[in-house]
Amino acid sequence: MPELPEVEIVRQSLEKKVRDKIIQKVLIKNRNLRFKIQSNFQKHLLKKRIKKIDRFSKYIIITFEDSSGFIIHLGMSGTIHLLHINKKNIYTNSSFYNSPILPKKHNHIEIEFEKIKIIYNDPRRFGYFLTFNNKLELNKKFLHFGPEPFSEAFNLKYILKHLKNKEKNIKNFLLDQKFVSGIGNIYASEILFYSKINPSRKAKNLNKNDCKKILFNSKLVLKMAIKKGGSTIQNFQNVNGKIGSFQKNFKVYQRENLKCIEPKCSGFIKKKIISNRSSFFCNYCQK
């Protein structure tokens, strides 16, 4: 599911619902996520008050009053659900990003607050939770990550320097979290379409103007996606207003064989597997 925009929407939702709340109970139904849930996980969370909920790249960072906390990564299929206690003392499902219905299977972790609880669901279990004891430990986790597209550090000079003499194609560069953090397979294709650059182009062959476009469009596409509440690929039956809609704005992703959306372009969208991931592009206007 989640690239930077989707994770940001989850962060915003969590902030509204659980900031300043105290964790009353932690239930682990399945420890075997991408990495095994640490044995001290429950103790680490219990009775802690949530001070802030940040995001870096595709990671949600939950910090307690004492600067300890934990990180959530949603992997490919992780979703967070919210349940309220009603007047009859029964938990009722509540709308939440991308997940209006609580699935029956794969609810691995429950974190309870007063009158509210969040449930982590993840069929493929590529996501994970990781605790940290202080800011230093947290920073260490992200030490080798590249800047986010919105960061000052992600500038023309930085991009030129990193792409120089590199054989690797530009699509893979955008997916490389050591180069830039937060872009995934959907937005990589979209950003390259906006930039009129073919995903297979070798990084070393991009000129200064190409890099400028990538810089500009990375920010543009991700910001538009956040504004639209992220992208929802899966079709849920009981759709409500909380579901992201940026998939309606896809120019190339999952538009194989459809006509290029560019007004003066007569090309069609092609799909090509690059490093085992699908890439979508117009082979006419993306040079």
Add this chain to the structure above:
DNA sequence: AAGAGGCCCTGATAGC
């Protein structure tokens, strides 16, 4: 040492 590919896992869908 940069870059490619396998792999972790379940579910939805298409094609037979």
Add this chain to the structure above:
DNA sequence: TGCTATCAGGGCCTCT
């Protein structure tokens, strides 16, 4: 109550 193959929003690890 079919079966099988393919693909899916990520990223760590290994091999060359």
